[in-house]
Amino acid sequence: MTKTTSPETQIAGRHLESVEDLDAVARSLARRAALRDRHAQGLARLMDERTDLRGVHPLADFVDDAIRWSA
Secondary structure, three states, X not given: OOXXXXXXXXXXXXXXXXXXXXXXXXXXXXXHHHHHHHHHHHHHHHHHHOHHHOOOOHHHHHHHHHHHHHO
């Protein structure tokens, strides 16, 4: 039996999670977590490329700093 994985769980640094064994709520939570991770990665990448954006939006600065401290 082959297990399928959703594209949302195929993110660098994350383990692939099987979606066969998950119910609708668990799949929704997994998709939401994957989306949150993608947005955080994108924000960190943007803040690295565009240092002039530092200080424009306090929440973006907070997330960027949080990612750096957790690495």
